[in-house]
Amino acid sequence: MTDTVTLNSGSSKHTLLVVDGHSLAFRAFFAMPVDNFSTSTGQATNAVWGFATMLAQVIDTEQPDLLGVAFDVKGGTFRNELLPQYKGTREAAPEELLTQLPLIQRLLTALGVTYIEKPGYEGDDVIATLATMGDHAGYHTLVLSGDRDAFQLVDDNVTVLYPGHHFKDLKHMDPQAIIDKYKVTPAQYPDLAALRGETADNIPGVPGVGDGFAAKWINQYGSLEGIAAHADEIGGKKGESLRANIDQVMLNRKVNALVRDIDLGVSLNDLTFGSIDAGALDTLFKELEFGARTKTRVLKTFNTGGGQTAADQGKGRPDNQSQAELDLNLPDNTAISTVQQFDAWIDEHRHDIAVSEEVAAFKAKDFSDHDTHIIIGENVHHTWTLAAWGDDRPGRSHVQALAIEAGKHAVMIAFPCEAALHEALNAFLSQEHGRIIVHGYKELLHLLAAAHLDLDLPLFDTKLAGYLAQPDFHADGLIQAAEHFLDIQVDEETQPAQGMLDFDAESTQPDADEQRLRDLSIIRELAGTLAPVIDQREQYWLMRAVELPVSRVLFEMERDGAKIDTVRLRGMRDQFAQDARFAQETAWQFAGSQLNLQSPKQLQKVLFEDFGLKPTKRTKSGSYTTNASALQDLYIRSVDNEQANGFLGALLRHRETNKLKQIVQSLIDAVNPADERIHTTFEQTVAATGRLSSVDPNLQNIPNRNAAGREIRGVFVPGEGYESLLSCDYSQVELRIMADLSGDEALIEAFRSGMDFHKYVASMVYKLPVEEITGDQRSHVKAMSYGLAYGLSTYGLAQQLKIAPREAESLKNRYFETFGKVHDYLESLVTTARSKGYTETMFGRRRYFPALQSTNRVARDAAERAALNAPIQGSAADIMKIAMIQASRALREADVRSRIILQIHDELVVEVAPGEADQVTALVRNAMEHAVELAVPLDVSCGIGADWQLAAH
DNA sequence: AAATAGACGTA
DNA sequence: CGTACGTCTATTTA
Numbered sequence A: 001m002t003d004t005v006t007l008n009s010g011s012s013k014h015t016l017l018v019v020d021g022h023s024l025a026f027r028a029f030f031a032m033p034v035d036n037f038s039t040s041t042g043q044a045t046n047a048v049w050g051f052a053t054m055l056a057q058v059i060d061t062e063q064p065d066l067l068g069v070a071f072d073v074k075g076g077t078f079r080n081e082l083l084p085q086y087k088g089t090r091e092a093a094p095e096e097l098l099t100q101l102p103l104i105q106r107l108l109t110a111l112g113v114t115y116i117e118k119p120g121y122e123g124d125d126v127i128a129t130l131a132t133m134g135d136h137a138g139y140h141t142l143v144l145s146g147d148r149d150a151f152q153l154v155d156d157n158v159t160v161l162y163p164g165h166h167f168k169d170l171k172h173m174d175p176q177a178i179i180d181k182y183k184v185t186p187a188q189y190p191d192l193a194a195l196r197g198e199t200a201d202n203i204p205g206v207p208g209v210g211d212g213f214a215a216k217w218i219n220q221y222g223s224l225e226g227i228a229a230h231a232d233e234i235g236g237k238k239g240e241s242l243r244a245n246i247d248q249v250m251l252n253r254k255v256n257a258l259v260r261d262i263d264l265g266v267s268l269n270d271l272t273f274g275s276i277d278a279g280a281l282d283t284l285f286k287e288l289e290f291g292a293r294t295k296t297r298v299l300k301t302f303n304t305g306g307g308q309t310a311a312d313q314g315k316g317r318p319d320n321q322s323q324a325e326l327d328l329n330l331p332d333n334t335a336i337s338t339v340q341q342f343d344a345w346i347d348e349h350r351h352d353i354a355v356s357e358e359v360a361a362f363k364a365k366d367f368s369d370h371d372t373h374i375i376i377g378e379n380v381h382h383t384w385t386l387a388a389w390g391d392d393r394p395g396r397s398h399v400q401a402l403a404i405e406a407g408k409h410a411v412m413i414a415f416p417c418e419a420a421l422h423e424a425l426n427a428f429l430s431q432e433h434g435r436i437i438v439h440g441y442k443e444l445l446h447l448l449a450a451a452h453l454d455l456d457l458p459l460f461d462t463k464l465a466g467y468l469a470q471p472d473f474h475a476d477g478l479i480q481a482a483e484h485f486l487d488i489q490v491d492e493e494t495q496p497a498q499g500m501l502d503f504d505a506e507s508t509q510p511d512a513d514e515q516r517l518r519d520l521s522i523i524r525e526l527a528g529t530l531a532p533v534i535d536q537r538e539q540y541w542l543m544r545a546v547e548l549p550v551s552r553v554l555f556e557m558e559r560d561g562a563k564i565d566t567v568r569l570r571g572m573r574d575q576f577a578q579d580a581r582f583a584q585e586t587a588w589q590f591a592g593s594q595l596n597l598q599s600p601k602q603l604q605k606v607l608f609e610d611f612g613l614k615p616t617k618r619t620k621s622g623s624y625t626t627n628a629s630a631l632q633d634l635y636i637r638s639v640d641n642e643q644a645n646g647f648l649g650a651l652l653r654h655r656e657t658n659k660l661k662q663i664v665q666s667l668i669d670a671v672n673p674a675d676e677r678i679h680t681t682f683e684q685t686v687a688a689t690g691r692l693s694s695v696d697p698n699l700q701n702i703p704n705r706n707a708a709g710r711e712i713r714g715v716f717v718p719g720e721g722y723e724s725l726l727s728c729d730y731s732q733v734e735l736r737i738m739a740d741l742s743g744d745e746a747l748i749e750a751f752r753s754g755m756d757f758h759k760y761v762a763s764m765v766y767k768l769p770v771e772e773i774t775g776d777q778r779s780h781v782k783a784m785s786y787g788l789a790y791g792l793s794t795y796g797l798a799q800q801l802k803i804a805p806r807e808a809e810s811l812k813n814r815y816f817e818t819f820g821k822v823h824d825y826l827e828s829l830v831t832t833a834r835s836k837g838y839t840e841t842m843f844g845r846r847r848y849f850p851a852l853q854s855t856n857r858v859a860r861d862a863a864e865r866a867a868l869n870a871p872i873q874g875s876a877a878d879i880m881k882i883a884m885i886q887a888s889r890a891l892r893e894a895d896v897r898s899r900i901i902l903q904i905h906d907e908l909v910v911e912v913a914p915g916e917a918d919q920v921t922a923l924v925r926n927a928m929e930h931a932v933e934l935a936v937p938l939d940v941s942c943g944i945g946a947d948w949q950l951a952a953h
Numbered sequence B: 001a002a003a004t005a006g007a008c009g010t011a
Numbered sequence C: 001c002g003t004a005c006g007t008c009t010a011t012t013t014a
Helices: A021-031 A046-062 A078-082 A101-110 A123-136 A148-153 A175-182 A186-196 A211-221 A224-229 A236-256 A278-288 A292-304 A310-316 A339-352 A377-381 A419-435 A441-450 A462-469 A478-485 A510-536 A540-560 A566-591 A600-610 A628-637 A642-670 A707-715 A733-742 A745-752 A757-765 A775-788 A794-801 A805-818 A820-836 A857-893 A917-929
Strands: A015-020 A066-071 A114-117 A140-144 A158-163 A170-173 A332-336 A384-391 A398-405 A409-414 A436-438 A681-683 A693-695 A724-730 A838-840 A846-848 A899-903 A907-912 A940-945
Touching: A015 A021, A015 A046, A015 A123, A021 A046, A021 A066, A021 A101, A021 A123, A046 A101, A046 A292, A066 A101, A066 A123, A078 A236, A101 A114, A101 A278, A114 A123, A123 A140, A123 A148, A123 A158, A148 A158, A148 A186, A170 A175, A175 A186, A186 A211, A186 A224, A186 A236, A211 A224, A224 A236, A278 A292, A332 A339, A332 A510, A339 A409, A339 A419, A377 A510, A384 A419, A384 A441, A384 A510, A398 A441, A398 A510, A409 A510, A419 A436, A436 A510, A441 A540, A462 A478, A462 A510, A462 A540, A478 A510, A510 A540, A540 A681, A540 A857, A540 A899, A566 A642, A566 A707, A600 A642, A628 A642, A642 A707, A724 A857, A724 A917, A733 A745, A733 A775, A733 A820, A733 A857, A745 A757, A745 A820, A757 A775, A757 A805, A775 A794, A775 A805, A794 A805, A805 A820, A820 A838, A820 A857, A838 A857, A846 A857, A857 A899, A857 A907, A857 A917, A907 A917, A917 A940
Parallel strands: A015 A066, A015 A140, A066 A114, A140 A158, A332 A409, A384 A436
Antiparallel strands: A158 A170, A384 A398, A398 A409, A681 A693, A724 A907, A724 A940, A838 A846, A899 A907
C-alpha cells in the first residue's frame, strides 16, 4: 500500500483550513447511527464523535498550519430581509443534533481550536472572510464545506473540500474541477446558482433551467448582466421562462453572494491550534463516555497536528492515518495435497477453535422463537474461516482451490484432489460447520458441490452480515465490502474483477495464493467487525435461522433450475418476431419514414414535431415521454388524425410484441444446453427491503398480466421424472401484515370474514351492503388498498383510476375513517423511522433512512414513502423466506422427490414428481400458511398443471 | 468501452 | 406526484 501524501510539504505555502461547522456537524450526525452513540443519561453524542473523527481525518490528510471553524448563529441575516422565504422550507435541525452543537464547541475549545460565530451573518460569510484574510496573508486556504455556495470562493489559492457520498472521499474543488463540473469559472458560479435556484434553501430558479442551460447562457453572454441584457434574444420555452423570472434571479444573485469583509475581531494569528487543555478534554470525554480509543485517536492528531511549521511536518505527521490503516496480516500458508498433511494440520490447529457448543449447534428449528437472542460476540474469534475459488455460476460451477484458516495459519487445497483427502474434507466439514465463517454461503455451496462436497449451516456469513447491517449498501465483491466496512484500501490491481469469482482457469500464478490468503484475512476481519454489530442489534437469529438456511434452499433451487420447452419457446420467438415486424411495417407506412421505433428521440420528433401532437408528460430530463400510457393518451386524442392515429396504434402493437420477443429471446439465450434448464441466480443481498431478486436471467418478471405475455409461462414445464408444476401464492400478504401490525379491528375482521376481500372492504368504506357494491367501487377500493403500502398520493390514485383528484381525496378520507388504525400505523412508521433513523420488520430486519433528514423535499418525500413501505414489504419477504425453509424441510422429511424451483416474492413454484401432487400441495400450503401466526389467517392459493401457465389459479 | 436514459416486465 | 427489482436498446461520453 502506498502513502498518498502530497499536500503542502513540497510547497512553500502554508495552509489555512476553514471548516463549515454546521455542515460538518450535520454530516457527522447523519452518518453515525444515533442509538449507538448516546450516554447513559440519554445525551446523543454521535455528531460530536463524528465531528471529532472527521475533522481529525482531514487534518491528518491536509496538515494545515492554521485552523478556524465557522458556525451559523441563531436569528436572521440580511438575506432574510431580501428574500423572506429564505431557507423557509428547511426543517429545524433535529433536537438531538442541536443539543450536540454546544458540546462540539466545548470540544473545539478544549482542543485549542478557534471557532467563530457572527450574528447577522452566516457561517459561509465567516468562511469567505477567513479565506480572504488567508489569501491576503499568502496562505493556501482549504474550505471544508458541503455547501455549494462556497464554490464561488475557489481560486488558485482557495480550494473547497466537498464531501462526496462517503465523507472520506473529499473532492478537492479547484478552479479546474469547478469548470469541469459546471462549465463555468468559480467567479461565475453564483450566476449559475442564481439561475438554477437552490431547492434546499427554498430559492426558486428559472423553471426548466438546470446547470446545463445556465452554463450555456453564461458562456454565451459572459455573465448574468449579459444574460439580462440579451434576455429577449433567447428563444423557446426556456427563454420565456427566463424573462418571466429574471427579477427573482437577480435577487438570488444578491442573496448568494458571500460577504468577504466582515469584521470578525480575530486575526490569523489566533487560528493556530494544538495547545490542548488536557483537563477540559478529559472531563468532556468522560462526560460523553467516549472510550480510550477515541481519545487516543483525537489526541494523536491534535497533539502533533497544527501550530507547527511546514518544516516540522516530515517527522511529526502520523503515518497517513486518514483511513484507519488496518494491517492485513496474511496467514502462513501451507499448500497440501495428501490426507496425512491435512489431518496433521487440523490436529495442530484444532485447539485454537473454541466456539461455544450452544452457538455452534444453534439450529432455531422453532421459528416462533424468533426473539431468542443468540449472541455470537467473541465466538467469531475462535473459528475456522473457509473459502473456495472458482466459478460459482449455477449449472456450470467449477472449483479450483479451497482454503481453511485457523487464525494465523491456513491450508490450501487444489482441485481435483486425491480420494482420501476428499473424504477427510467431507468429514471435517460435516463435523465443524457450526464453527466455520464464510463469505457467501450460497456461492460457496456451488463451489463445494463442484467438488462433491457439502457444508451444513456455518456459524457466520460475512456477506449476509454486511447485508443485514446495511441493506442499502451493495458491495460487488469481497474487496468492496472490506473497503466499506473495514475502511481500508485494498490494492485491487492484481485481483480478478469479480472478487472471489475467477473465470481464468490458468490462474495458478504465485500471486493467486497471496490473493486468496488475503481474501481469508479479509473475511476474518469482516467477521470481527460485523459480528458485534449483529449482536448489538439482536439480528443473529435472522442470520442463523433465516438467511443462512434460505441460502441453502436457494442454492438447491439454482442448482436444479427450471426445465424449458425449448421447441415451443423458439416457436413463440418466431411468432412474436413476425408480429413485431408487421407492426413496424405498418408504423413506417403511416410515418412515411423508416424511423427506429425503439428510439425515444426519433419518436419524439415524429410525434411532436412531424405530426404536431400535443405532448402530455415530460421525463425527468425534460424531454417528452413516449411511454405506453402517454401513447395510449395520444392514441385516444388523435382519432381525427388518421395518419397519426394509425401510427400510434401500430407503435403500441410494436412495443408490446417486441418486448415479448426480447423476453423470449433472453430466455432462449439462458437455457443451459446440457440439461435444457434455466438456472437463474437468486440475489440474496441486493434488495434493500429483504426481498430476493433474480438475475441471469430474471425469472421474477416473466409476463403475467395479459394473455399474450402469459403464454410465455407455458414454456416452463416439469423435467424428466416429474409430472407437473405446482404454483402456490399468498393472497394479499402485505395487507394482512398491515392488518396484523396496525391491530385495526375492522381490517382484521375483513380478513377473518373469509369473503371476497376487496368487495367486503368496499362495502365497509361505502357503508353499503356487499351485494350493492359495483365493479367500479370494488376496483377503486382495491387500488386504494394496494396503494397504501406504497405511500400512494391522491394525485397518483386519481391518475391511476382516471378519476378526479377530489374523488380520490374523498375515497382516501372515507377509507381512513373506516380503518383509522391503519392510518395511524402508517404514520407511526414514518415517525419512528425519523426518530430512530431506521425501520424494522416483524423479525428485526433493519433499513436505515438518512434521507429522511434531507433538506431536499423531493428526496425527503421519497424517503418517507420508502420508509413506509420497507417494514411491510420486508416483513412479507421475511415470512416468505421462513415459509421456504419450512417447505423445503417438510419436503425433505417427507422423503419426496418434488422440489421448489422458483420464488416470485409471494409465489413458490414446485416441480412435482409422479404421485406426489396431493401430498406436496398439502405440505407446501401448510408451510406457507403457518410460517408465522398473525392476527389474521395467511391465505394461500394453489394450482397445479402441466406447465407454469396451466398451474395458475 | 462504459455510463446514462428511457422504457417496461414482475410482485 | 407509488415501493422493490433487472434487462434491453439507444445514445452520450470517455
